[in-house]
Amino acid sequence: MRRRVVMVLRLLTICLLLQGSCLLADDWVYTVRPGDNLWNLAERHLKSFKYIRQLQQLNGVQDPYHIPPGKKIRIPLEWTIRQSTSARIASLHGNAVVKRGNSQRILQAEPDLQLFVGDEIQSEADSFVTIEFTDGSRLRVQENSCIRLHDLKIFGDLGLINTAVELKYGRVENIVPKNSETDSRFRIKTPSAISSVRGTEFRVGVLQEGAVTASEVLTGALQVSGEQQTVNVDKGQGSVTSQGMPPLPPVKLLPAPDLSMTPELFEQLPLIIPVKAITGAQAYRAQIARDAEFEHMLTEFTTTTLPFREGNLPDGNYWLRVRAIDISSLEGYDAVKAFTLNARPEPPFVITPQPGSILPGEQPVLKWATQSAASHYLVNISRESEFLSPLIFSGEVVENSLHLQDNLIPGEYFWRIASVSAEEGAGPFSDPMTFRVPVPGPSLEKLEVDKSSITFSWRAAAEGQRFHIQLARDKEFSQVLLDQETADTFITLPRPQGGKYFLRTKTIETDGFEGPYGAAQSVDIPYATPYWLMILLLPLLLLL
Known part of the structure; x- marks a missing residue:
């Protein structure tokens, strides 16, 4: 009888432990590494050694001093050491403000500014804020967006890092790296859903004034929860969650657009960016950045028609990223291409010869308006529009005219002109312009x-x-x-x-x-x- 009572008590103890662990908000699943045992795990990660026996019983460990590497150990977060951590602004383009916790202080966002739980970050139009967290995760706040840092905690000795962000409106792009030494949990809460991830690259957008959440997974996997239901969203999928409704089943994201006909060199403003249309796309999003990682984004725009147009970029080297948006507002895979803009100084206005006009063949004169930014001009004259073998190349024409010393034989010619400034260097050539030197009327013989x-x-x-x-x-x-x-x-x-x-x-x-x-x-x-x-x-x- 006594033995039965002892067995029942043991079973009740185990059940209570299991029930207690289930009542906790979460468990940390730790993968045993060579040299680990329950004692050094408790020393590094737990509040007290008193949890060793409970941890042994919870995980069915026979010998607390020897645990086979690779075994999964469940550790209730309630037993772990915990401390608050912070984040920082890794990069910023444009304007954004930080509302500091409950103090209602408003700070101007700037690189390396420390961020704490309760801080709210708001970005303006054409403004982007990249936030870096303790585990190396990065979150990019898109333009006209607002987030609040809900939770930033470290459990154990950097064993588990928990990050929770509230997206009030707008869009965020996230990269959560997989770390072999540290377990990272990253959650984004919106008015209609919670997106939870462990090591992945994903995007979340709040649409229709907070009524809809769009979640898109590029690598890894994501769990999207709403109305006590959860769906798993795998790589290449997206899910939409409406407020008061469970998440919709995941659908396949649209493929990356084809940028094969997008040039690598632009010499005119506004930029006209051709992109091949994608079946099933109802809109497109384009982003332009200084770097291939898009850490330093300059502008972002969406359109329902192609091509894209952008009119206010300085000359330089850039990266273009384009994605298609489907009927559910889920955004697909990115297409990326490097390009160069060299549109300044602009070529001058032409006075003569105008395109298609006639020019006398005897020592003709070409004239153009003075370009205020130009120190001198480049002038090409050729018999073919590609200027592969120009007849005349004048590299330093200081005046706003060119008097040819030689006669031109009758025929069709192409000419173009470019401005050169001390600050910008040589700008783009104008479009090829034609003129004709006619065959003179025959004389009566x-x-x-x-x-x-x-x-x-x-x-x-x-x-x-x-x-x-x-x-x-x-x-x-x-x-x-x-x-x-x-x-x-x-x-x-x-x-x-x-x-x-x-x-x-x-x-x-x-x-x-x-x-x-x-x-x-x-x-x-x-x-x-x-x-x-x-x-x-x-x-x-x-x-x-």
């Missing part, structure tokens, strides 16, 4: 006159050209007698009355381009009756 007709002839400069001929009685060509096109190098007309006439021609090139008329040439057509005979016959005509 031969005139043949017979009793009934006259024939003008000239020489073609190239095969396939056509010609536009005008004949008039005045050099202003206000009285045009003939206006005709021909593919021949001659034209025959009925002989007009004698006198002085004016002829001009222009060349129509094989691509249809019409050059200007050449200089008018005067042509004397002999009278059919000589002047001297008309003078002799004039008195007789008057008598009649």
Whole structure:
């Protein structure tokens, strides 16, 4: 009988211990390492050695001095040493404030500022705050967001680090590293859900004025709880939780966008960033940072249409990160690409030649407006738009014009100009602009006159050209007698009355381009009756 009572008492003790451990907020599951035993574990992590026997019974350890490595030991947090810890602002872009605990003090956020439990961090538009915790976890507060540090504790001798953050509104991005020496617990509480994680990279957003929480897992796994229900969200999945409702089953995140057609060099503002559309995306988010880790973010924007546009960045080297957003507002995987912006100093405004205009071939002049930031200009002239073999490269044009010393042969040309300043160096070239040096109108080489007709002839400069001929009685060509096109190098007309006439021609090139008329040439057509005979016959005509 006595033996039965002892056994019952032992069973009751174990049950009470188990029940007590279940009533605790949480247990710490410790993985035994070589050299560990219950005594040195208690020395490092527990409040008292009195918990050794209870710990032995709770975990069914036969020998408290020898525990096989790899065994999982449950340690109730109530038994552990604990201390409060702090966090710090690792980096900051833009403006953010810190409301210090219950004191209502408002501090301007700045790098290396220590943060404590109860502190509230608010970011403004285009402002980003990266917070680093004791275990190396990092949380980035996105623009127009607000968080409150709810709990920062260390259990044992840096055995377990517990971090709890309340996201009031906005979005946060989190990286919680797995540490072989330290167990980290990281939780984010929102008005509608709690996201708990141990070693992962994830994002949490509060949407619709706090009514909805979006949780997205990029690596590792996440537990999302709401209304006493929990769902496991694995890598590449996301879950949405509405206030007063349990979390929805996880769905697959959208893939990373294709940035293959996004250039690596931009030379104009605003930035126009092309991105291939993704099926199932209802919006896109883009972020631009100075570094590949996006610790120093400069700007962030969302759009429902592509391409992205951004107009206020200084010249420099950047990293672009783009993700698609689905119909549930879950944000997918990131696509990342480095790019360079070199848009300053801007090229000057062009005066002449304007794109598509005509320029004389004899020592032509190029002109542009003065660029206030420029110390000098770079000018290229080429026969092809890629400027692979420029005909003219003038590297230090100080004035706002360039007088070419050599003549240009007829044809199509491309030119571009760039400004150079002492502060910025060489800016981008303007877009290639075309101008044309026309083939001059052919000169009359031969005139043949017979009793009934006259024939003008000239020489073609190239095969396939056509010609536009005008004949008039005045050099202003206000009285045009003939206006005709021909593919021949001659034209025959009925002989007009004698006198002085004016002829001009222009060349129509094989691509249809019409050059200007050449200089008018005067042509004397002999009278059919000589002047001297008309003078002799004039008195007789008057008598009649």
